Amino acid sequence: MPPPVDTPQYVVEASGLTKRFNAFTAVAGVDFSIPRGGCFGILGPNGAGKTTLLRMVLGQTLPTAGSLRVLGLPMPRETRRVRARIGVVPQMDNLDPDFTVYENLAIYANYFGLSRRAVHRRIEELLDFVELSQRAETRINTLSGGMKRRLSVARALVNDPEMLVLDEPTTGFDPQVRHLIWTRLRSLKNTGKTMILTTHYMEEAERLCDALMIVDHGRIIARGSPRELIREHVEPEVIEIHTPPPELRERLGRLNGHRVEYVGETLYCYTREPRDVLPALEGMPEVSFMRRPANLEDVFLRLTGRDLRE
Amino acid sequence: MSAIAARLRALDWRLPATGRGAITVWWRNFLVWRKLMRPSLLFNFGEPLIYLVGLGFGLGSFIREMAGMPYLTFIATGVLASSAMNTASFEGLYSVYARMVPQQTYEGMLATPLMVDDIVAGEMLWCATKGVISSTAILLVAAALGAITDWRAALCLPLFLLVGFCFAGPALVVASLSNSFDFFAYYITLVMTPMFMLCGVFFPTSALPEFVQGLVVFLPLWHAVELIRPLSAGQPVTDVVLHVGVLALYGAVGFYIAVLLLRRRLIT
Numbered sequence: 138m139p140p141p142v143d144t145p146q147y148v149v150e151a152s153g154l155t156k157r158f159n160a161f162t163a164v165a166g167v168d169f170s171i172p173r174g175g176c177f178g179i180l181g182p183n184g185a186g187k188t189t190l191l192r193m194v195l196g197q198t199l200p201t202a203g204s205l206r207v208l209g210l211p212m213p214r215e216t217r218r219v220r221a222r223i224g225v226v227p228q229m230d231n232l233d234p235d236f237t238v239y240e241n242l243a244i245y246a247n248y249f250g251l252s253r254r255a256v257h258r259r260i261e262e263l264l265d266f267v268e269l270s271q272r273a274e275t276r277i278n279t280l281s282g283g284m285k286r287r288l289s290v291a292r293a294l295v296n297d298p299e300m301l302v303l304d305e306p307t308t309g310f311d312p313q314v315r316h317l318i319w320t321r322l323r324s325l326k327n328t329g330k331t332m333i334l335t336t337h338y339m340e341e342a343e344r345l346c347d348a349l350m351i352v353d354h355g356r357i358i359a360r361g362s363p364r365e366l367i368r369e370h371v372e373p374e375v376i377e378i379h380t381p382p383p384e385l386r387e388r389l390g391r392l393n394g395h396r397v398e399y400v401g402e403t404l405y406c407y408t409r410e411p412r413d414v415l416p417a418l419e420g421m422p423e424v425s426f427m428r429r430p431a432n433l434e435d436v437f438l439r440l441t442g443r444d445l446r447e
Numbered sequence: 448m449s450a451i452a453a454r455l456r457a458l459d460w461r462l463p464a465t466g467r468g469a470i471t472v473w474w475r476n477f478l479v480w481r482k483l484m485r486p487s488l489l490f491n492f493g494e495p496l497i498y499l500v501g502l503g504f505g506l507g508s509f510i511r512e513m514a515g516m517p518y519l520t521f522i523a524t525g526v527l528a529s530s531a532m533n534t535a536s537f538e539g540l541y542s543v544y545a546r547m548v549p550q551q552t553y554e555g556m557l558a559t560p561l562m563v564d565d566i567v568a569g570e571m572l573w574c575a576t577k578g579v580i581s582s583t584a585i586l587l588v589a590a591a592l593g594a595i596t597d598w599r600a601a602l603c604l605p606l607f608l609l610v611g612f613c614f615a616g617p618a619l620v621v622a623s624l625s626n627s628f629d630f631f632a633y634y635i636t637l638v639m640t641p642m643f644m645l646c647g648v649f650f651p652t653s654a655l656p657e658f659v660q661g662l663v664v665f666l667p668l669w670h671a672v673e674l675i676r677p678l679s680a681g682q683p684v685t686d687v688v689l690h691v692g693v694l695a696l697y698g699a700v701g702f703y704i705a706v707l708l709l710r711r712r713l714i715t
Binding site: 220221223236 | 713
């Protein structure tokens with residue numbers, strides 16, 4: 138593969154990017170750019186337009202309007218050249234069920250024009266990297282879900298891409314798998330690969346992303362680093378109180394400078410001065426509460442609301 | 448009407464563009480086939496053997512001769528053509544749909560430099576290849592049974608590829624319109640089975656009512672039989688350009704329509 142001729146500062150540059158499916162607007166004229174290097178997160182509730190954005194980056198969905206450059210090349214015109222330089226971990230594994238673990242990687246490499254001989258060593262390294270070396274000759278349908286996911290990560294690297302696109306890489310997996318994948322993604326980030334990740338796990342975004350944007354209803358509603366977003370959009374501390382008695386509600390109501398939210402039987406008190414709030418809780422040993430620093434999930438819920446999205 | 452016009456305008460009408468990518472799709476299918484080669488070849492050889500022994504010897508003992516050749520030869524040379532049709536069609540319907548929908552193989556391919564055009568071209572080529580495999584198996588069985596003796600029958604090999612290509616096109620069109628495996632029953636019952644019965648595989652089309660004969664000339668299997676039977680039975684072949692042209696046209700038009708439909712279906 139020839140080395141990239143141009144290495145622009147941004148791996149993705151979108152302006153006025155729009156995608157409509159008949160009457161439904163999935164992406165509503167967004168402007169953003171994703172810098173080279175590091176991990177960029179796209180967060181949003183179900184149906185917010187995350188996957189549509191990624192599909193446009195990959196040339197799998199054609200924009201209705203606006204302009205989009207990926208790796209400096211205009212899309213969708215340069216789809217072939219762009220895809221040659223990207224690795225994709227899809228939301229649902231689409232490994233080839235008719236082949237073994239090793240064959241899956243070799244045949245996928247062939248789609249990139251890389252011969253089996255040329256990628257043999259690389260495949261062995263990748264299997265090592267995702268801890269599947271012992272399974273090289275195993276058929277796909279006997280792998281566990283976590284193994285399949287790891288193989289998907291290895292497959293996305295078979296063309297030694299500059300950029301990795303991950304659509305909800307750990308959704309539905311147990312903590313062991315998630316932590317292994319996070320570790321591997323962090324080490325990939327350190328080798329200089331750019332990563333674009335969609336997720337609705339705020340913990341994942343906080344751990345991996347250097348910068349992110351939150352999208353909802355096809356629009357970008359916030360952007361920044363996880364810390365910036367927390368600083369900008371929520372108070373630094375949260376006190377969660379489970380089944381607060383009415384007099385506590387009254388007491389908190391009298392205090393100023395806090396934001397109180399009820400979700401079912403739980404009261405969330407967002408505050409800059411937890412010391413003002415905690416005395417109100419004294420003398421109520423029967424009330425259970427938890428004090429914690431605000432996190433990205435608080436930002437997310439504040440911005441996108443608590444209504445269910447289905 | 449205007450809704451249809453709008454949908455037609457929305458299609459990407461550019462002519463298919465493909466290259467090496469199609470070969471990698473073909474190669475993937477070949478590797479899968481190689482893994483399951485034994486049961487697949489058993490089917491390819493076993494089925495015609497049963498047909499030829501059953502119909503050729505069984506019916507043949509009553510009929511003896513048809514259109515100037517032993518009935519066993521008549522059946523064998525007809526099935527050479529229909530088998531390429533059946534094999535290519537089934538691959539283009541069921542296997543392609545399995546790769547497209549439940550296995551999401553194409554979704555995986557579309558994250559690589561492969562484009563929809565490459566996928567369709569690779570699948571066409573593979574369906575045609577399967578047609579060659581099955582018809583060649585029949586050729587060998589028929590030769591072993593003494594039904595085909597002329598060495599010119601080997602010239603049929605490229606024709607098997609053409610017949611496979613011809614039927615792969617419409618099969619891919621049906622697969623790209625389908626939302627379930629059940630949909631294929633319409634195509635098989637309403638299109639393939641009538642063609643199988645009417646196009647001269649089992650008896651000469653001159654036995655049909657005249658208006659049916661007039662329709663049969665539009666069916667690609669009739670052209671396939673008209674080419675393959677005389678060539679494999681050692682008789683003179685006529686209207687070669689017409690027959691080859693019709694077969695190529697069905698394949699090419701089917702290919703183009705399948706590309707249009709799958710561009711719309713796979714690239715949203």
